[in-house]
Amino acid sequence: MxxxxxxxxxxxxxxxxxxxxxxxxxxxxxxxxxxxxxxxxxxxxxxxxxxxxxxxxxxxxxxxxxxxxxxxxxxxxxxxxxxxxxxxxxxxxxxxxxxxxxxxxxxxxxxxxxxxxxxxxxxxxxxxxxxxxxxxxxxxxxxxxxxxxxxxxxxxxxxxxxxxxxxxxxxxxxxxxxxxxxxxxxxxxxxxxxxxxRPHHPPPLPAVAPAPGRVHLEFGGGQFETQRCWAARLQAELERAGFAVSVSRRYEGAGPLLERAAADLNAAAASELVVTLADGPDVDGETAALQGYARGLGRKVLLYSSGRRRIYTGPEYDHRHNLMLLYSADRTVRRLDEVVPAVRALLG
Missing domain, CATH: 3.40.50.450 (Rossmann fold)
Structure with missing residues (x-):
């Protein structure tokens, strides 16, 4: 246009x-x-x-x-x-x-x-x-x-x-x-x-189709040790189940952070399903953004949220997280051991 x-x-x-x-x-x-x-x-x-x-x-x-x-x-x-x-x-x-x-x-x-x-x-x-x-x-x-x-x-x-x-x-x-x-x-x-x-334009989308059966894990990009540990465990379990897996690692390794962030976005775009971590006082802003990006591209989303708190105003709003995160996910699981069965179900 x-x-x-x-x-x-x-x-x-x-x-x-x-x-x-x-x-x-x-x-x-x-x-x-x-x-x-x-x-x-x-x-x-x-x-x-x-x-x-x-x-x-x-x-x-x-x-x-x-x-x-x-x-x-x-x-x-x-x-x-x-x-x-x-x-x-x-x-x-x-x-x-x-x-x-x-x-x-x-x-x-x-x-x-x-x-x-x-x-x-x-x-x-x-x-x-x-x-x-x-x-x-x-x-x-x-x-x-x-x-x-x-x-x-x-x-x-x-x-x-x-x-x-x-x-x-x-x-x-x-x-x-x-x-x-x-x-x-x-x-x-x-x-x-x-x-x-002088109109601005969004960043160019990756020119890549999602690989069938490929899963991307967005657990905060590895900024904290707990994120790295949970992502490593899930990666091993998913690979044993036969899935190809990539992990966001923008805060690990070397090189400019913006380049590593672009690599995480490209890896998510190349995946059929993205798993995001919602644990914390609020969903990490970068993780939420990557979930939005994946949903905008038409990728499937599995949200892992183990928290016990609910945000309640009455029957019209009774959620654990912001409604944009919850409704954009194809499915939400509460425990790590539920992730692999949920991925199997979502990817057939």
Whole structure:
């Protein structure tokens, strides 16, 4: 599709920009709404520069727009309907804006970044950290975790809040926090104007078909010893069962992390089924992104989640993890010894 055709679909309200939003945190919803304001200004300015007049909706804001569209859906089907609606908007969106921050990237947003890359929608990472990441062994300095960086069409750091500043009391501190949000909103406006005038493109997809019976293990890329131990055990068990197995190892071995992250994505794309590890306070952001990428490419997904905690709001939301992770998986297992039988069942 040509850039002008894409811009015309945006202007007609057929391809709104998906502004990803943290689901559980009210501050995340506030931030998403603020960034959407900047996004709208920028989109309208960009369309005007092309001689086009934008017609609503130019943006899609999850939680607000999903819930509003699904009034009357039966309780037991509500969260599944949200997943389907959000996924549809990512697939046809002009772009995806992903506000991320903190040391644990939000798993739902990370999944959406990966899914966008898999279906060909450019994802823009908006980081709100005052810090960057450095990695032992390579001494690389990265704005975002390597796998997320590889999936994005563009990364921007909006985290201009400087911890070294001295503040003159409560009012000065509050004023500076508000000013930082104003600056972030303005930066998003300029970025979205540029997206319309000079479209970005998702990373090129691997030109490889999945090998029948091949399984890829995404247990965090080997950053922690427990991940490496569990992945090694499952690899041995799956190979004894006759499956060809690859393992994400971006944090092991030598070479630039971004290159190793690309190798993990290529290995997942070359597999018929991807097994992801969901254990932890939240699903690791890179693992969630790889799961989204695999699902976007049409690969099967097996989610391993041994946790006992449930996230409960009532019958409409009673889950162990973000609904994007749960509903995108073909099957979820609770114990390591269930993985091999589940792989057999999924791959026939």
């Amino acid at each position: 040509s850039p002008l055709t894409r811009a015309r679909r945006l202007a007609a309200g057929e391809a709104p920009v998906y502004v990803a939003t943290r689901l559980y945190d009210p501050s995340g919803r506030y931030l998403g709404a603020r960034l959407e304001c900047g996004c709208l200004r920028g989109l309208r300015a960009g369309l005007e520069g092309l001689g086009l007049e934008g017609r609503d909706p130019l943006t899609f804001l999850p939680f607000r727009d999903s819930n509003s569209a699904l009034q009357g859906v039966p309780t037991e089907e509500f969260s599944r309907a949200i997943y389907d609606l959000d996924r549809d908007h990512i697939e046809r969106g002009f772009a995806l804006l992903a506000p991320l921050g903190d040391l644990q990237a939000d798993s739902g947003i990370a999944f959406e970044v990966g899914y966008a890359a898999g279906v060909g929608t450019p994802a823009v990472l908006l980081w709100l950290n005052f810090f960057v990441l450095r990695y032992d062994g390579t001494e690389e300095t990265l704005l975002a975790p390597p796998l997320l960086s590889r999936l994005a069409a563009r990364s921007e750091n909006l985290g201009a809040f400087d911890l070294s500043l001295r503040f003159d009391g409560r009012e000065d501190y509050l004023r500076r926090v508000a000013a930082a949000l104003d600056e972030a909103e303005a930066a998003v406006a300029e970025l979205c104007r540029e997206l319309v005038l």
